[in-house]
Amino acid sequence: MSSFTRQKASSPAEIQYARRSAALASARQRRSTAATMRPTAMEFFSDMDDQGSTMAMDVDDIDALEIFGGDGVIGENKLADLDFFNSFPDDFDESDMIN
Amino acid sequence: MEALVVNIQGLSTNAADLSNLHIILKQAHESLQAESIRLLPLLDQLDPSLHSLGYLYILEACTSAALSKEQASAVLLPTARFINSCDKEQIQLAPEKFVSVCRRFKDFVMQLEAPLRGVAPMLTAIRKIQSSSEHLTSLHPEFLVLCLLSKSYKAGLSILDEDIFEVDQPKDLFLYCYYGGMICIGQKSFRKALELLHNVVTAPMSVINAIAVEAYKKYILVSLIHNGQFSTSLPKYTSSVAQRNLKNFCQPYIELATSYSTGKIAEFETVAQKHREKFDNDNNLGLVKQAISSMYKRNIQRLTQTYLTLSLQDIANSVQLNSAKEAEMHVLQMIQDGEIFATINQKDGMVSFLEDPEQYKTCQMIEHIDSSIQRIMALSRKLTTMNENISCDPMFLAKVVGRERQRFDFDDFDPVPQRFNI
Secondary structure (H helix, E strand, O other): OOOOOOOOOOOOOHHHHHHHHHHHHHHHHHOOOOOEEOOOOOOOOOHHHHHHHHOOOOOOOHHHHOOOOOOOOOOOOEEEOOOOOOOOOOOOHHHHHOO | HHHHHHHHHHOOOHHHHHHHHHHHHHHHHHHHHHHHHHHHHHHHHHHHHHHHHHHHHHHHOOOOOOOOHHHHHHHHHHHHHHHHHHHHHHHHHOHHHHHHHHHHHHHHHHHHHOOOHHHHHHHHHHHHHOOOOEEEEEEHHHHHHHHHOOOOHHHHHHHOOOOOOEEOHHHHHHHHHHHHHHHHOOOOOOHHHHHHHHHHHHOOOOOOOOHHHHHHHHHHHHHHHHHHOOOEEEEEEOOOOHHHHHHHHHHHHHHHHHHHHHOOOHHHHHHHHHHHHHHHOOOHHHHHHHHHHHHHHHHHHHHHHOEEEEEEHHHHHHHHHOOOOOOOOHHHHHHHOOOOOEEEEEOOEEEEEEEOOOOOHHHHHHHHHHHHHHHHHHHHEEEEEEHHHHHHHHHHHHHHHHHHHHHHOHHHHHHHHHHOOO
């Protein structure tokens, strides 16, 4: 790794230092082959994925099929619909498309 | 049979006549079934668009028995023409027969190894049997099978964009979402694929379903490809049967996902090789290879969070590629796919990572956000209506109230509080 590599900044002072360094580095990079660090961006929003809604729907504890006439678990080791059609050629191999 | 043909020709003009015709056809059902393929010439005397109900009964009888390849070939074209030109109101008088004819049509095109010939007629059949675009019919999965076999992924996408709120049979939903997920994988619509496969995995089931098991395997792999991660925990609304058992049927895939989380390509490749035969037998080896490629991409994406510029050689060393050239190919592909924003200076071999140019303030973006909000509001209204309907369902009330009653004594229902007696 290049000798100009730096760790990501964390405190405001460090962030400012990193930004100044980055600006200087980008001026230098026209002449050198040094890697340039990206200033740390403030994370204004945490990852929104998989967060529960503030208006979460009540989920019944009762298994839905128990309500609508299901008798619950019949046999956990038996697979239903085992004979469903699934004989497709593997069309998702893209290794022959690389390069 | 000639008399039957005359009846069909004479009683297909108005609703009252059709009602009488239907009774006659039902009475002739057994004798039609006995004749089977010998009835084929009778179809020449009928117009599929005018005499749809009668044509349907005869066609269904023609195709009821197992047919040779030559016989299947002979009946294929009349069936396709019938599907295209039949009268929707007439065939909806005998929907189960129409579905039966279409299913056999699918069997014939597969028997003749010509699935592409069935794609357009099957889509037409769906439109004729659907009560609305929200209605999932038994023909939806059949159509998607033909799309998959003929690699007509775009044709399959046309029905996957429709929101489904009405299902005839639970198995139809499992198959529709599973095959639909595969269609989306073929089109690299991984987000939509995950949504569909997720529906299979979390659908209500009292017995662990083979379709859900296969969907879960693909769900794991597509999660790695699209999100770069996978969590074994399933949502609370997943059936207890699936919560307890799905992982047991997919252990090699869970092991693969665990190795992916280390970020070490060598380790991931070792696990992939260890279970290669299993992945191959499941026809998932292609997806496993895509997951390996995605690791390189994920590692390159991680670099963009740390560096503004980096040499191709440094990128190759960091993500364990063989050469700067290979790194360049990966970076170029990622730029093309919109997975990173960067420029490559080929003179000095430096990659400059750029910010996402999307400002989220164009008219197009505003329209996109607005339409998403409108869609979610409509879904919310629909969900509220469904919740109200289920709350009034007698079967639901009987079960729920019955359970509640078991918790309380008789005295709990006494409206007169004893302690207030003077």
